[in-house]
Amino acid sequence: MKPEILLVNNAMFPETILQAMHEAYVVHEFGGPKAAAEADLQPFAQVQALATTGWAPESFLKQLPGLRLVSSFGVGYDGIAIDQANEQRVAVTNTPEVLNEDVADLALALLLAASRGLVEGDRYVREGRWPSGWMRLTRNVSGRKLGILGLGRIGLEIARRAEAFRLEVSYHNRNARDDVPYRYHPSLVEMAREVDYLVIICVGGPATQNLVNREVLEALGPEGILVNVSRGSVVDEDALVQALESGTLGGAGLDVFAREPHVPEELIRMPHVVLQPHQGSATVETRQRMGQLVLDNLEAYFAGRPLLTQVNPF
Ligand code: 8YV
Numbered sequence: 001m002k003p004e005i006l007l008v009n010n011a012m013f014p015e016t017i018l019q020a021m022h023e024a025y026v027v028h029e030f031g032g033p034k035a036a037a038e039a040d041l042q043p044f045a046q047v048q049a050l051a052t053t054g055w056a057p058e059s060f061l062k063q064l065p066g067l068r069l070v071s072s073f074g075v076g077y078d079g080i081a082i083d084q085a086n087e088q089r090v091a092v093t094n095t096p097e098v099l100n101e102d103v104a105d106l107a108l109a110l111l112l113a114a115s116r117g118l119v120e121g122d123r124y125v126r127e128g129r130w131p132s133g134w135m136r137l138t139r140n141v142s143g144r145k146l147g148i149l150g151l152g153r154i155g156l157e158i159a160r161r162a163e164a165f166r167l168e169v170s171y172h173n174r175n176a177r178d179d180v181p182y183r184y185h186p187s188l189v190e191m192a193r194e195v196d197y198l199v200i201i202c203v204g205g206p207a208t209q210n211l212v213n214r215e216v217l218e219a220l221g222p223e224g225i226l227v228n229v230s231r232g233s234v235v236d237e238d239a240l241v242q243a244l245e246s247g248t249l250g251g252a253g254l255d256v257f258a259r260e261p262h263v264p265e266e267l268i269r270m271p272h273v274v275l276q277p278h279q280g281s282a283t284v285e286t287r288q289r290m291g292q293l294v295l296d297n298l299e300a301y302f303a304g305r306p307l308l309t310q311v312n313p314f
Contacts, residue, residue: 002024002026003302004025004028004047006049007028007052008031008032008056009030009033009073011032012053012073013073017294021295024299028047036055036060037060041064045064045066046065049067049069050069050071052070052072052073052080054094056081056092057079058081061084068089069093069298070091070093071297071298072092072093072095073290075095075281077094078203080092085312086313089314091301092310093294093297093308095290095294098289099154099286099289099290101286102280102286106276107158107161107227107280108161110253111146111197112141114227115141115197117138120135120271142166142167144168144195144197145195146168146195146199147172147185147199148169148199148201149171150230151177151180152173152202152203154229155171155201156180158199159180169183170182170191171191172184172186172188173202188216192216197225198225199228200228200234200235201229210233210236212234214236217236217239221248225251225252226249228252228254228255229280231256232258232260235258237264240252241264241266241267244270245266245270251272251273252272252274254274255278263275
């Protein structure tokens with residue numbers, strides 16, 4: 001008999017992965033997180049595994065006493081109640097490494113697009129404005145300074161790409177690393193003051209909530225550009241809107257927002273801001289690899305083998 005699993009947010013998973021999942025398991029699909037949060041979980045109290053996309057709050061886990069595995073699609077697990085999972089002895093797995101390069105590519109794409117007015121230029125051509133005159137001059141990228149907030153696995157890929165664009169890289173983490181050639185800033189505000197670009201790729205969650213606040217944005221300054229490919233929660237979004245509106249911050253390239261999929265109207269109207277709908281890992285190839293890792297963790301669990309990418313301690 002096939003084991004039963006629960007699945008939240010099936011629409012995010014590639015079709016081939018969903019097919020394989022249905023071949024191996026009896027899958028109870030809940031639709032998106034909102035539907036899952038409202039569902040009656042009583043009939044599933046003894047189901048052992050949940051496949052999800054970075055979502056499993058405390059109230060949801062508490063209703064599933066038989067659960068032993070949360071296999072999550074995505075590297076970030078700030079939307080999974082890890083303390084509660086630990087208490088219930090539920091192992092949580094994520095999909096690290098396989099998305100590093102795509103997220104780093106998008107960070108650089110946003111940096112370049114915001115600096116060189118790429119989207120603005122595209123609009124300029126499409127709106128037929130070119131015959132009446134040249135577009136404004138944009139800003140030079142090479143030789144400038146990039147500060148990375150969160151020099152982890154993806155941060156390192158961003159740094160490597162930035163070097164190819166002749167950017168001078170420095171970083172801010174909780175602790176300095178002894179295995180990188182980049183300058184460490186113990187203070188985020190001071191790093192922001194020194195750099196032209198600030199790229200955010202640290203973890204989300206309470207520890208980094210609104211870390212990039214008004215002071216940091218002001219330090220980045222009227223010619224500075226903020227790029228965020230991590231979590232919207234890391235930035236004080238109201239302060240960001242104000243800084244961009246008043247010109248105390250020069251521009252931004254944003255893939256993530258505080259209340260996705262809601263994007264503040266003010267940002268939508270700003271020509272010096274480049275927006276993406278949380279596309280960091282959204283390529284056919286990477287989503288396939290992420291889905292495969294979700295399947296591999298489920299398979300390992302049901303075969304009694306060690307999990308491949310467990311994030312909590314047992
Ligand atoms: C995904 C992400 O869009 O990996 C993450 O943490 O934010 C993205 O890769 C998302 O998690 C898919 O559920």
